[in-house]
Amino acid sequence: MSRREQEEAFAKMVKEHELLIMKVCRVYAYDVHDRQDLFQEIVIQLWKAFPNFKGQSKVSTWMYKIAIYTAIAGLRKQKSFIRYSDPQQLPQDSVYVPYDETKDKQLEELYRAIAQLDEIEKAIVMLYLEGKTYDEMEEIMGISSGNLRVKVSRIKDKLKQIIKQ
Template structure:
C-alpha cells in the first residue's frame, strides 16, 4: 500500500473511530475485550481499505466492516470467551450525590441488549445511533423493509426482557 493511501486511512480511522468504539461496546463487556475487538476491527478495516470504492459513505462502510468483524469473532469464540459477568461489576459502582436514574436505565438497556442475538445487537446499535432504515439496510446488507420488520421484532424482544 502506498504512503498516501496509508495516511488517508489513518485520517479516516481517527475521524470515525467512535464508530468502532460503539461497535466494541455493544459486543464486549470489559476493557480488555473492548481493546482486542477494537484492534481486530482496525486490522480488518486496514485490510479492506484498498477495496473501498466510495460507493457509500466511509462511515457506512466502516459500520459494515466493524459489525461483520464483531459478529464473526463472537460467533466463533462465544463458547470460549472468559468475561466478567455484568452483574458482578454492578456492586462495585457507587453513585455520588447525583440523580443516576438515566445511568441506571442505560445499564439495564445494555444488559438487555447483551441478551440479544448478534444481528439484533447490530440493529439496536444502528437504531440508537439514529440511523434511518435506509442507512441500516445498507450497513446490514438487508432490504429496508426487512430492517423495519427486524427492528420492530427487536423492540418487542427488548420490551419483554425489560418488563417480564
C-alpha cells in the same frame, strides 16, 4: 496514492470515526480487554479492506459494515468475547461518562438488555439507536428495508420484555 498518503488517510479516517468502532466494541464485548482486542481486530480488517473502498457509500456505512461483521465473526469463532452472560454478572465499566444518575442507570439497563439479544439483533439496535435510516441499515446489514422494519419492531418488544423482568 502513495503508501504513506494511504496510511495517513487511513489513520485520519479511523481517528474521525473512533467512536463508531468503540460503540460496536461496547455492544459485542463486555470486558475492557476484550473491547481493546476487538477494536484492534476491527482496525486490522478496515486496513485490509481500505484499498478496495471506492467511496460508493458513506465512510461510516462502510466502517459499520466491516466492524459489525468482524465482531460477529469473532463471536462465531468463540474467541474471548462473551456471547451472553447473566446481566447481573456483566462488568459495570463503560466508555460512557456518568453525569446524570438516572440516565446512567437507564443506559446501563439498556446495555444489559441489549446483551441478551443475538448478534444480528445487537447490530440492528445499535444502528437504530445511531439514527441510521432503514436504507443505510439495509446497505450495512444486507437485510431488506421491510424486513428490518419488522425486526426493529420485534426487537423493541423484546427489549421491553427483558427490561420489565
